[in-house]
Amino acid sequence: xxxxxxxxxxxxxxxxxxxxxxxxxxxxxxxxxxxxxxxxxxxxxxxxxxxxxxxxxxxxxxxxxxxxxxxxxxxxxxxxxxxxxxxxxxxxxxxxxxxxxxxxxxxxxxxxxxxxxxxxxxxxxxxxxxxxxxxxxxxxxxxxxxxxxxxxxxxxxxxxxxxxxxxxxxxxxxxxxxxxxxxxxxxxxxxxxxxxxxxxxxxxxxxxxxxxxxxxxxxxxxxxxxxxxxxxxxxxxxxxxxxxxxxxxxxxxxxxxxxxxxxx
Amino acid sequence: xxxxxxxxxxxxxxxxxxxxxxxxxxxxxxxxxxxxxxxxxxxxxxxxxxxxxxxxxxxxxxxxxxxxxxxxxxxxxxxxxxxxxxxxxxxxxxxxxxxxxxxxxxxxxxxxxxxxxxxxxxxxxxxxxxxxxxxxxxxxxxxxxxxxxxxxxxxxxxxxxxxxxxxxxxxxxxxxxxxxxxxxxxxxxxxxxxxxxxxxxxxxxxxxxxxxxxxxxxxxxxxxxxxxxxxxxxxxxxxxxxxxxxxxxxxxxxxxxxxxxxxxxxxxxxxxxxxxxxx
Numbered sequence: 001x002x003x004x005x006x007x008x009x010x011x012x013x014x015x016x017x018x019x020x021x022x023x024x025x026x027x028x029x030x031x032x033x034x035x036x037x038x039x040x041x042x043x044x045x046x047x048x049x050x051x052x053x054x055x056x057x058x059x060x061x062x063x064x065x066x067x068x069x070x071x072x073x074x075x076x077x078x079x080x081x082x083x084x085x086x087x088x089x090x091x092x093x094x095x096x097x098x099x100x101x102x103x104x105x106x107x108x109x110x111x112x113x114x115x116x117x118x119x120x121x122x123x124x125x126x127x128x129x130x131x132x133x134x135x136x137x138x139x140x141x142x143x144x145x146x147x148x149x150x151x152x153x154x155x156x157x158x159x160x161x162x163x164x165x166x167x168x169x170x171x172x173x174x175x176x177x178x179x180x181x182x183x184x185x186x187x188x189x190x191x192x193x194x195x196x197x198x199x200x201x202x203x204x205x206x207x208x209x210x211x212x213x214x215x216x217x218x219x220x221x222x223x224x225x226x227x228x229x230x231x232x233x234x235x236x237x238x239x240x241x242x243x244x245x246x247x248x249x250x251x252x253x254x255x256x257x258x259x260x261x262x263x264x
Numbered sequence: 265x266x267x268x269x270x271x272x273x274x275x276x277x278x279x280x281x282x283x284x285x286x287x288x289x290x291x292x293x294x295x296x297x298x299x300x301x302x303x304x305x306x307x308x309x310x311x312x313x314x315x316x317x318x319x320x321x322x323x324x325x326x327x328x329x330x331x332x333x334x335x336x337x338x339x340x341x342x343x344x345x346x347x348x349x350x351x352x353x354x355x356x357x358x359x360x361x362x363x364x365x366x367x368x369x370x371x372x373x374x375x376x377x378x379x380x381x382x383x384x385x386x387x388x389x390x391x392x393x394x395x396x397x398x399x400x401x402x403x404x405x406x407x408x409x410x411x412x413x414x415x416x417x418x419x420x421x422x423x424x425x426x427x428x429x430x431x432x433x434x435x436x437x438x439x440x441x442x443x444x445x446x447x448x449x450x451x452x453x454x455x456x457x458x459x460x461x462x463x464x465x466x467x468x469x470x471x472x473x474x475x476x477x478x479x480x481x482x483x484x485x486x487x488x489x490x491x492x493x494x495x496x497x498x499x500x501x502x503x504x505x506x507x508x509x510x511x512x513x514x515x516x517x518x519x520x521x522x523x524x525x526x527x528x529x530x531x532x533x534x535x536x537x538x539x540x541x542x543x
Contacts, residue, residue, distance in 0.1 A: 133365060225347070236374075
């Protein structure tokens, strides 16, 4: 049950988008998000839609997956819409006691919701087409220049790798402890939120102890394998920019240009 | 024959959480030769794991010296050389795998040694083939069985090109089939690649194939010799709280009943031959 939770929603495939260097993909996603915030007319969204469409088409990811990513965030989108509808001042269309709905509010709400949907789907497209390892590698490489000002690029990437590595292990362990406690009469499912949260405490204590023991053993195993930080390390797989990265950059620059032009 | 690991009156003392000081190792003299397959036996708390951690400088002795290929483990400048020469496999397969993909994990050691990336690729493929896990190279480690995970851990060590592999109870958490996989892999590495093996275990059956067996008790070596020498002393092994291989035990019981069998039978095959010879 609990083991079936997948972390990272990567869908492996062999497409131009999947094969892009993770660094290009991260940068492109950043440009996309920045562009998204620069759009100030509904007309501007056409460019965003076109860009998303191209990326989605090339990645062969079914739009269904993209929209699945929206589900947990529906609450935030709805909240944004409500706040915008009621809080924007302007031409009053409908008045209900103290709440007023304005024409400007409706427009603003639609505008913000489209922005949020694009923001979320854009970010999911990155995680859907990039494996967690490639993503960590990309982040490490991109942060490398900032090492001089004290950003621990390698350490951050290592922490992410180890966290990803141990998520399934710890989930499995949680499942085991839960079952062991359920066998002795523990109840995790009934009661209100507070009662259920309280029932989790006896679960967390052994889990934490075991996590610390694992960390200790892992540190020893890493030391035994000559790990001494990132300075002198080499990598088996080296990231390489290729022609497709250049094409992708050209498209992205053109896209950014169009967005800025659309503002005037 | 050259010495792979040589220790001289090694003592290691630590303070338990109750404040009592405990002698984990109390004067260990051992010398392991290149290419040897050595098994170290002992029950829980006998100090065998502590000794293993001294062999690649994860722990340093309070007194005495340990030489790994004639390098003193106290020499901090040579620390990484020592750990490259003497690789170590631990008990829990889950807690020694670092990466989320099998081949990335095998590459972890050579990456730390700053090996060139093409050479790492070659070593990783060779190491995975040596433990018979090549077709699993793209898998996530959490999807593998315990025996397979332990073989990946061994591959991770082989990729560092060690001359000696120390295995600290590598089979303690595995099921019988996983145990067999691991032991077969170790034997193959010893025989085909000539890698020195130090196997710490409390499964007697795994020690039968060793060239030499050491038995530890209270931080001291109390018995050593060939498996036949050691296991034929059934009463002494029992008094140390250890078992002997099943066949040896049956043989011991039969001898007590007056059946004339040699005392040093370790395997089923030997037993069959000897039983047929009776009458």
